[in-house]
Amino acid sequence: MNEKTLDLKVEIGGVVLKNPVTVASGTFGSGREFSEFIDLNKLGAVTVKGVSSAPWKGNPAPRIAETYGGMLNSVGLQNPGVEEFIKNDIPFLREYDTKIIVNIAGKTIEEYCDVAEKLSHADIDLIELNISCPNVKEGGVAFGTDPHMAREVTKEVKRHSKHPVIVKLSPNVTDITEIAKAAIEGGADGLSLINTLLGMAIDIHKRKPILANVVGGFSGPAIKPVALRMVYQAAKAVSVPIIGMGGISTGEDAIEFILAGATAIAVGTANFRNPKATMDVLDGIKEYMISNGIKSLNEIRGVI
Amino acid sequence: MIWEEVMKEIKHAMIQENRMIAPGMYSMTLQAEDIAKLAKPGQFVNLYCKGEARLLPRPISICEINKEEGTINLIYAVVGKGTGEFSQLEEGDTVEVLGPLGNGFMIDENKKKHIVVGGGVGTPPLLELVKHLKGEIDVYLGFRSYPILVEDFESLGARVHIATEDGSVDFKGNVLELMKKENANGDIIYACGPKLMLKAVSEWAASNDIPMQVSLEERMACGIGACVGCVCKTKKKEDKDWQHRKVCKDGPVFWHTEVIWDE
Numbered sequence: 001m002n003e004k005t006l007d008l009k010v011e012i013g014g015v016v017l018k019n020p021v022t023v024a025s026g027t028f029g030s031g032r033e034f035s036e037f038i039d040l041n042k043l044g045a046v047t048v049k050g051v052s053s054a055p056w057k058g059n060p061a062p063r064i065a066e067t068y069g070g071m072l073n074s075v076g077l078q079n080p081g082v083e084e085f086i087k088n089d090i091p092f093l094r095e096y097d098t099k100i101i102v103n104i105a106g107k108t109i110e111e112y113c114d115v116a117e118k119l120s121h122a123d124i125d126l127i128e129l130n131i132s133c134p135n136v137k138e139g140g141v142a143f144g145t146d147p148h149m150a151r152e153v154t155k156e157v158k159r160h161s162k163h164p165v166i167v168k169l170s171p172n173v174t175d176i177t178e179i180a181k182a183a184i185e186g187g188a189d190g191l192s193l194i195n196t197l198l199g200m201a202i203d204i205h206k207r208k209p210i211l212a213n214v215v216g217g218f219s220g221p222a223i224k225p226v227a228l229r230m231v232y233q234a235a236k237a238v239s240v241p242i243i244g245m246g247g248i249s250t251g252e253d254a255i256e257f258i259l260a261g262a263t264a265i266a267v268g269t270a271n272f273r274n275p276k277a278t279m280d281v282l283d284g285i286k287e288y289m290i291s292n293g294i295k296s297l298n299e300i301r302g303v304i
Numbered sequence: 305m306i307w308e309e310v311m312k313e314i315k316h317a318m319i320q321e322n323r324m325i326a327p328g329m330y331s332m333t334l335q336a337e338d339i340a341k342l343a344k345p346g347q348f349v350n351l352y353c354k355g356e357a358r359l360l361p362r363p364i365s366i367c368e369i370n371k372e373e374g375t376i377n378l379i380y381a382v383v384g385k386g387t388g389e390f391s392q393l394e395e396g397d398t399v400e401v402l403g404p405l406g407n408g409f410m411i412d413e414n415k416k417k418h419i420v421v422g423g424g425v426g427t428p429p430l431l432e433l434v435k436h437l438k439g440e441i442d443v444y445l446g447f448r449s450y451p452i453l454v455e456d457f458e459s460l461g462a463r464v465h466i467a468t469e470d471g472s473v474d475f476k477g478n479v480l481e482l483m484k485k486e487n488a489n490g491d492i493i494y495a496c497g498p499k500l501m502l503k504a505v506s507e508w509a510a511s512n513d514i515p516m517q518v519s520l521e522e523r524m525a526c527g528i529g530a531c532v533g534c535v536c537k538t539k540k541k542e543d544k545d546w547q548h549r550k551v552c553k554d555g556p557v558f559w560h561t562e563v564i565w566d567e
Contacts, residue, residue, distance in 0.1 A: 026531075033530040033553075036312045049532070058548055064523040064533035066360045066386075071525060075532050078548055210523075221356050249356070272526040273352070273359050275402075276313065 006289050007296040010044065010263050012241040013164025013189030015125045017044035017099050017264060020297065021254070021282045024219075024245045024268030025050055025103035025128060025168070026075065030089035031096075037275035042282065044264060045099035048089065050130050052105045053114040055081040065201040065210040070220025070247075071269060072199050074213035076136055077105045082115045086122045099125040103168065105133060109153050113160040120162035127163050129154060129188075132170030132195035133217070144170035144195070147182035154186025164189040166243065169234070171223075172198050176230045177237035184238050192243035192266065193234060194227045220269040221247045228260055235261025235302055249277055251284010261302035314352065316398040320375060322391070326450040328382050329425070330391050331367075332399075337374035339403045345369075345411075345433040346496075346519055346557050349378070349403030350527045351390060358386045363524050363552065365496070366404065367428035367453075368435075379428035379452065405527050406556045409433050409494055409517055416440065419490035419514070420462070421479060421505050423497020427453055429519060430496055434460050442488060446479030446501065480504045490514065495560075503565040516560040522551040529553030537564040 008019035022045040030048045031040050040046060058078025065072040079085070085102075093100050102124050106112035116127060131144035131153060143149045150167070158165050167183040169176065171194035180191055196217025201210045209215075227246020235242055244262030248254055249270035257265050270277035285297075294300060317334040325331045339349060343366055350361030368377040382391050393399060416439035422430045423446045431453055434441055441462040445451060449472045457464045466474040467482040475482045479501060493509050493516035495502055502518045509516040522534035535548035536555070539562055546564055549555070 029530045029532075033526075033528045036528075038311065057546075058532065058535065060537075061533075061535050061548075062523040063535065064360070064525045064531070066358065069357050069359060071360055073525065073531070073533060078532050078535070220359050269359070269525075272531055273356070273361070274314065275526075275528065 001290055001293060001295070003286055003290070005295065006286060008286075010241070010297070012166065012243070012263060013126055015099055015164060019044040019282060020258070020264040020285070021278055022047050022101060022243065022264060022266045023271060023278060024266040025130065027268040027271045030085070031093055034271065034275055038279050040096040040098055043098045043278060045101050045125070046093055047101040047103060047128060047266060048085070048093075049079060050077045050103040050105040050133065051079050051082045051085045051115060052077065053082060053111045055079065055084070056105075060212040062210060062212055063216070065216070067199070067201055067218065067222070069222035070218055071272075072201055072211060072216035072218055073196070074211045074216035076213065077133055079105075082118045086118065090122055090124060094123060101126040101128050101166070103128040103130050104157075105130045105136070107136070109156050112153055112157050116157045116161040120160070124163060126166055127157070127161050128166045128168050128192055129157050130168050130195075132168050141170050141172065144179065145173050147178050150179050151182040151186040154183050154188050158187040166190040166192050168195055169193040170195050171226060171230055171246075176233050180234040180238050184240060188240060190241040190243065190263075191234060191238065192245065194223070194230050194246045197223055197226065219246070221249055223247045224253060228256055231257055231262050232260040232304060248281060249273070251281050251286075251288055254281050254285050255288050255300075258297055258301050259304050261304070263301065312402070314400050314402045317401045319393050319395055319397045319399060321395055322393050324391075325379065326452050329450070329452055330380055330382065332378045332380070332390065332393070334376050334378065334399070334401060335374060336376050336401060339401065340369050340371050340374045340376050343369045343376060343404040344408035345436050346408030346429050347404040347406050348429075348527075348556065349376070349401050349405060351378075352400035352402075353386050353389050358389070360525050361402065361527050362386045362390070363405070363527050365429035365519070366432060368432050379425070381425040402527070406552055407554075409519070409557050411436055412492065413438070415492040417490040418442070419444065419483075419488055419493040421483070421493060421495040421497065422446070423479060423501040424448065426497030426519070426521070430494065431456055433494055434462055440490070442490060444479050444483050444488065446482070446497070447473075480508055483508065492516070495519070499565070502560070506560040506563070506565060509560060517557050518560050518563060519556045520551050520558060520563070521556065524552055527552045537566070538562045539564060
């Protein structure tokens with residue numbers, strides 16, 4: 001068995017990714033910065049930073065705090081709006097042989113639908129519905145922590161989108177399966193989880209929070225056990241494909257998520273520590289498959 | 305296309321020297337040919353801690369670039385566990401480094417009388433800058449107690465003026481008070497230091513109608529423009545609106561008139 005004989009293809013919402021490795025929205029821009037470090041052609045998909053109907057300015061700085069084995073961010077979905085995104089970023093990404101997953105954000109159902117509709121005419125592959133950002137006051141996570149709201153926004157976005165829709169879930173809930181099922185009832189073609197955990201850090205010398213926004217999204221290797229547990233629970237509860245993420249920085253991490261039931265995996269915060277993290281993860285997955293005589297990840301997916 | 309030939313990457317750099325130059329301040333010289341070859345005054349590098357506990361790179365400004373020797377010099381303050389780890393490294397150790405990052409100072413060859421303003425640990429990137437300036441150079445430096453790099457600036461032919469908050473060296477007070485006392489004048493200002501200092505000098509520059517470039521600092525995650533963490537508030541050229549721009553990728557050097565200082 002060698003690299004050539006491996007079958008790495010995965011399918012989400014009818015879209016075939018050449019391998020299961022993508023990136024977590026917001027950690028990779030639209031790929032431009034990382035194209036100086038890695039060959040984007042080697043990624044299964046690029047999941048872009050969240051886009052909204054109109055431009056969003058985002059939260060004040062400081063937006064970043066390092067914590068043990070992880071970090072907090074309170075960027076607040078700063079983005080130039082969907083029209084600028086379509087004009088500038090899609091032509092760039094289409095130069096590469098990789099799928100395009102567009103993360104969409106909104107403060108109301110109408111705003112989400114507006115982005116989905118504008119993207120319907122754009123050359124992209126999948127929509128990732130962001131109902132889980134902890135850094136925007138209205139919308140965002142408000143939709144992701146209430147099953148009724150999650151179902152409604154998914155249903156409406158599905159109605160306005162020509163592309164398959166993945167729903168990105170928040171871990172800041174008591175029962176992840178409840179929200180997962182609600183998204184499926186709304187028509188989700190897949191799920192991605194987890195978004196960041198709500199966290200906080202304090203500067204004891206200034207006696208003030210480090211983040212200007214006081215609280216922010218916690219990510220990085222430290223959150224992996226929580227992410228893995230939630231992917232495992234969601235995979236048991238629903239049958240749509242899941243993109244697993246949360247603290248993945250090696251091939252071994254990725255394999256854990258696949259054993260827990262993930263169809264694909266996303267590398268997030270690790271990109272900040274190591275701009276080649278996605279390639280290390282992909283190589284690690286292949287090495288594991290070769291050394292264990294696994295031809296397709298279907299052989300091990302969800303066996304836990 | 306052969307990707308390996310054009311790709312950027314984090315590299316292990318050999319430490320030639322790493323020593324304390326003032327309380328809590330260290331000077332590290334790295335063997336880093338690729339960075340030295342490309343680097344310009346005002347750019348920075350990412351230094352990485354060992355392991356994943358301290359996950360994020362530390363952005364450190366480049367103090368000196370030696371293209372012939374293939375080395376760069378970094379001067380950094382120990383402000384936490386990450387920089388504390390760096391301070392323990394010894395000659396012959398290696399450290400992971402990525403760079404050069406960001407845009408440096410924009411040097412205008414037509415300017416002949418330069419005012420260079422540094423505050424504390426904002427001083428180091430100005431040393432490489434001064435090497436590239438032609439004409440008269442006045443360097444105003446402000447420190448809490450311990451001045452750094454004074455002889456280095458003097459050896460480049462610059463006039464150095466020092467302010468210390470506690471008066472332990474030369475003028476007692478802040479750097480702007482010193483500039484006013486000495487009737488600082490020139491046709492361009494380059495500044496790097498704490499935001500409050502930059503804001504005060506920016507107001508003085510505006511009232512004296514002198515153009516000024518400022519090098520900003522902000523908490524960063526990636527240092528390469530991807531995370532959108534390290535933003536500063538800036539005016540938009542075309543209208544009255546404002547926008548957040550990335551310190552790492554759009555800066556760290558900005559024209560002072562672009563920056564909104566109210567935060």
